[in-house]
Amino acid sequence: MKLVTKISALALLGIVAISCGEKKGAESNEMGDSTEVAMDTVVVDTPNIVGVASSNEDFSTLVAAVKAAELVETLSSEGPFTVFAPNNAAFAKLPEGTVENLLKPENAEKLKSVLTYHVVAGKFDSAAVLDAIKDNNGKYSVTTVQGEAIVLSLNDGKVMLTDANGGTSTVILADVAASNGVIHAIDTVVMPK
Structure with missing residues (x-):
């Protein structure tokens, strides 16, 4: 049992x-x-270039200019693009009245030319930019979407842009990712001829 x-x-x-x-x-x-x-x-969707710029108050002047030049659709397209994006302080360095004048409807083509001068077809992160500069004896010329060239170089370890008129700008923030490219913030507006 x-x-x-x-x-x-x-x-x-x-x-x-x-x-x-x-x-x-x-x-x-x-x-x-x-x-x-x-x-x-x-x-998690990464916004496109316009979305990224719109979400940062420091690019409000750039976003207003992109809208005025009717480039929103272009910069929202598939790309990829590399944008050397002037921040608000960069636009503030321009002579008084320049931004207001460029934003007028009658100056849309000139504004479009200035803005597309800050855009390069293709995605070039900071590593690619640095490699291109080093591989080309310290200076690398890129053709912008506007059609003219900008020369990229290094100064004290920082990427510099030299425009068609000899004006310079410094990359102050690199590799801001967007779904259709990359943004590098710059401290001065560069100008085509």
Whole structure:
């Protein structure tokens, strides 16, 4: 009789252990499924160049100019583009009235020329820019979307831009990612001829 009781007790213990294991396995599968669902539903979209610039108050003048020049659609397209983006302080360095004058509807083509002079077709992060400068004896000329060239060089380890008129600008923030390219913030507006 004792033997039957012991066997019954062991059988009951085995059933309890097995059922707990199944429940734990079911909970694990449920947890695994919920983790998968959570990972599937979390999507992080990087905005395009216009979206990135619009989300940063320091580029409000640039964004207003892009809108006035009707370049939003172009800079929102697939690209890729590399934009040397003047911040608000860069626009503030221009002679008084320059920005206001460029924003007038009758100056849309001139504004478009100035803005596209800050854009290069293709995505060139800082590593690619530095390699190009080093591989070309310290100076690398890039053709802008506007059609004229800008010369990239290094000065005290910082990337410098020299425009068609000899004016210079310094990259002050590099590698701001966008879905259709990259933005490098600059401290001075560069000008085509």
